[in-house]
Amino acid sequence: MQRDTEIALLSTKKKQMVVGLLDQLCQQLEITETQYKTATAKYEAVGSWLAESTSPHLKHAQIYPQGSIALGTAIKPISRNEFDVDLVCHLPELAATSDAHAVKALIGSRLKEHATYRGMLEEKQRCWRINYANEFHLDITPSIGNPSCYQGGELVPDKALAQWKPTNPKGYISKFEQYAAISPRMHLAKVALAEARADVAPLPEQEMTKPFLKRIIQLLKRHRDHMFVGTDRSGMAPISVIITTLAGWAYARCATQQAYMDAFDFITAVIREMPAFIKIEMRSGRRFFIIENETTIGENFADKWNSDARLASTFDDWHKDVLTSIESLLLLEGKDRFAESLSYKFGANKEQVRDTLASISNPISNARIAGSLIVAPAMGLVTASAFGSVPLPKNTFFGR
Amino acid sequence: MANALSPEQQWIRLKSSAICRGHGLVHRGELVWDFDVKPSPLSRTYRLRIRFKRFGLPDVFVLSPNLNELAGDRCLPHVYSTSPVRLCLHLPKSDEWMMNKSIAETIVPWAYLWLFYFEHWLATDEWQGGGKHPGEDDAKK
Numbered sequence: 001m002q003r004d005t006e007i008a009l010l011s012t013k014k015k016q017m018v019v020g021l022l023d024q025l026c027q028q029l030e031i032t033e034t035q036y037k038t039a040t041a042k043y044e045a046v047g048s049w050l051a052e053s054t055s056p057h058l059k060h061a062q063i064y065p066q067g068s069i070a071l072g073t074a075i076k077p078i079s080r081n082e083f084d085v086d087l088v089c090h091l092p093e094l095a096a097t098s099d100a101h102a103v104k105a106l107i108g109s110r111l112k113e114h115a116t117y118r119g120m121l122e123e124k125q126r127c128w129r130i131n132y133a134n135e136f137h138l139d140i141t142p143s144i145g146n147p148s149c150y151q152g153g154e155l156v157p158d159k160a161l162a163q164w165k166p167t168n169p170k171g172y173i174s175k176f177e178q179y180a181a182i183s184p185r186m187h188l189a190k191v192a193l194a195e196a197r198a199d200v201a202p203l204p205e206q207e208m209t210k211p212f213l214k215r216i217i218q219l220l221k222r223h224r225d226h227m228f229v230g231t232d233r234s235g236m237a238p239i240s241v242i243i244t245t246l247a248g249w250a251y252a253r254c255a256t257q258q259a260y261m262d263a264f265d266f267i268t269a270v271i272r273e274m275p276a277f278i279k280i281e282m283r284s285g286r287r288f289f290i291i292e293n294e295t296t297i298g299e300n301f302a303d304k305w306n307s308d309a310r311l312a313s314t315f316d317d318w319h320k321d322v323l324t325s326i327e328s329l330l331l332l333e334g335k336d337r338f339a340e341s342l343s344y345k346f347g348a349n350k351e352q353v354r355d356t357l358a359s360i361s362n363p364i365s366n367a368r369i370a371g372s373l374i375v376a377p378a379m380g381l382v383t384a385s386a387f388g389s390v391p392l393p394k395n396t397f398f399g400r
Numbered sequence: 401m402a403n404a405l406s407p408e409q410q411w412i413r414l415k416s417s418a419i420c421r422g423h424g425l426v427h428r429g430e431l432v433w434d435f436d437v438k439p440s441p442l443s444r445t446y447r448l449r450i451r452f453k454r455f456g457l458p459d460v461f462v463l464s465p466n467l468n469e470l471a472g473d474r475c476l477p478h479v480y481s482t483s484p485v486r487l488c489l490h491l492p493k494s495d496e497w498m499m500n501k502s503i504a505e506t507i508v509p510w511a512y513l514w515l516f517y518f519e520h521w522l523a524t525d526e527w528q529g530g531g532k533h534p535g536e537d538d539a540k541k
Contacts, residue, residue: 014441021442333444336470339523354524360440361520361528368513375509377418380439381516388418392509395496397478397517397531399488 006378013379015264017360018329018338022267023208024359025342026218028352029075031083031136039069039085039136046117046130046138050089053110057103062090063140066169068240071176072210073217078229078347081134087141088169090154094144100157100164103142104128111140126157143167146296153296171295179248180213184266185259208263213251216267217244219346223322226347236314241301242291246274264330271323275316278302287312335360368392404499407431407452414450417504419512429453434463435508439516446515450503457497458507460487462515470522477527478514487514491532 031039047063067086068074077083089107108128111117122129127141143154146166153168208215220243228237250273260266279290288306293299305311325345332338339357342348348356367373367383376382376389405413407426414420414433422435431452438445444465452458462485467476480486489510490496497506517529 010441017440017442332442334470334522335440335442335519336522338442350524354526357520357523360442361516364440364516365528373513375419375512377421378438379441380437380443381512390417390419390505390509392513393496393506395489395506395510395513396491396494397488397514397529398491399478399480399531399534 003378010378012262015262015330019208019263019267020359021338021342021356022219022326023210023215024356025346025348025352026075026215026222027209028348028355029218029222031074031076035083035136036069039138040065042130042132043085043087043138046087046111046140047089049114049117050107050110053113055106055110057091057093057106058110060092061107062092063087064090064170066141066173068221068244070169070173071217071244072180072214073221073240073244075218075222075225078225082132083136085136085138087138088143088154088156089140090143090145092145096144096147096155096164098144100142100161103144104157104161107140107142125159126161143169149296151295166293166296166298168293168296168299172293175295176213176244176248179252180211182252182255184212184251184255184263186263186266187259187261212263212267213248213270216251216270217247219326220247220271220322222346223325224318226345227318227321229347233314236308236311238311238315238318239301242315245291245293245301246277247271249277250274268323268327271319271326275319404455405502406454410452410458410503413502413504414508417508420504420508424450433503437508437512437515439512439519443515443519448511450507452503455499457492458503460489460507460511461485462487467518474525477518477521478529478531487511488531489514 043063043065047061050058050061050063053059064070064087065085066088067084069085074083091103094103104126108121108123111121111128111130117130120131122131124139127139130138130140132138141156143156144164146153146155149166149168151168151171153166153171155164156167157163158165221240224237224243228234247270250270254260254266254269254273258269260269277291279292281288281290289302289312290300291302293301305315325341329338329341332341335357339353342353342356363383364373364381371394372383373392374382374385374389375392376386379386381392382389407429411424411426411431411433414424414435420433420435420437422433424431424433431450433450435448436445437448446465447463449461449463450458451461467485468482476482476485478488480488489507513529517527521527
């Protein structure tokens with residue numbers, strides 16, 4: 001009985017520590033608060049510059065972030081220094097009959113009037129990019145109102161600037177935040193286990209330092225970046241909005257319909273569930289993929305999958321790999337093996353590995369200095385006393 | 401020395417401790433104790449052997465896995481020998497270890513600590529356990 005309890009606690013604790021490692025890794029990969037604030041100040045300044053234009057069309061221009069910066073799921077890119085800040089420049093005054101070329105040009109010419117922006121400006125297919133070298137770039141996509149969207153959606157130019165297509169950045173963000181706010185349910189088994197034996201100290205809860213959904217998405221995106229960057233399939237990597245949308249739906253289903261033993265089981269269940277939300281219809285004998293933007297009508301995030309069948313199978317490959325990469329972490333033994341896995345599967349560099357592992361070793365080293373370090377049966381070094389545990393007397397490692 | 405613990409007395413303490421479950425015996429005045437150590441839930445399980453003779457210093461060997469293989473082309477930190485792997489766990493001629501102390505309450509927890517930092521070193525090349533090298537002032541007190 002004693003050993004059974006120990007094995008159960010050990011496995012629970014191991015899963016908790018693996019979740020902690022993944023959380024720490026994501027913290028290393030995030031853009032810093034300072035970077036975020038700098039980027040925000042810069043795009044707000046761009047917004048003011050546009051609104052101060054003499055053009056009546058720009059007078060009520062609003063600039064706001066969309067995508068990962070707005071969702072709190074941004075991570076640093078692997079192969080370059082600059083991160084993307086995706087922005088919408090919404091021009092509420094303009095009718096859906098406006099020419100997309102002209103609207104984009106209107107924003108471009110106002111930006112060119114600015115002495116600083118002029119030198120940093122780069123024209124992209126659908127947007128204007130302002131490059132802040134080695135920091136970030138602001139991608140500014142024009143948008144106008146979509147009178148036929150009852151959810152307050154917008155219209156943005158398509159790739160060819162030939163016509164407007166529906167989207168809903170604000171609606172998407174608020175739906176996503178609703179999902180992220182759902183708390184997953186965990187069984188009380190491990191608490192009961194701890195309480196059943198008064199001499200087994202309850203485990204300290206090691207939660208993720210950010211809503212689970214956002215962390216899961218950061219992890220998925222990082223694995224994606226690492227798997228595809230610099231390969232001949234780099235152009236086929238699953239796009240962030242697909243990963244984010246499927247993860248959001250899978251998260252909401254898992255969090256509301258089932259209870260899990262622990263955070264690790266929950267996270268893997270969410271990832272496993274993602275493909276179930278890809279709708280597949282048969283159209284003229286071929287598979288037609290649909291991943292709908294539920295906050296507007298007529299935006300299919302999987303649009304490109306229907307013109308290039310390799311994209312769907314690349315998604316499958318990636319999804320299998322990321323799920324296995326995370327599930328198989330539990331089979332690893334040795335902190336060095338975890339470190340290897342973080343670099344092979346998530347592209348963590350030496351510094352990121354070191355800082356991630358520090359989250360495990362620092363509390364132990366601090367407790368050692370404070371004289372409160374303990375060895376507990378099965379668990380090894382811990383900072384809280386347990387049945388049969390032995391305090392660690394001071395020592396000095398000797399030898400070369 | 402007064403109150404020095406005999407190999408038999410150390411054996412009883414090792415056998416009754418919950419952090420070094422294993423097996424061993426005292427034969428011709430020498431204690432041999434084999435046991436498994438998992439320094440943290442993310443760690444490997446290491447098989448260790450302690451050898452101890454009356455009035456001697458306890459020796460701690462890592463029987464498996466082979467730490468040299470894990471280390472690759474790097475030299476193991478804080479060991480007396482690498483084949484077999486014998487750990488340096490405390491400062492000689494200090495009061496960290498004395499003959500009246502229980503191996504199960506000193507040497508064994510230090511072995512956990514050594515292995516904990518060993519895995520960290522394997523991953524990062526940094527030894528975070530501190531310590532002294534021969535030649536440095538080893539008479540701490």
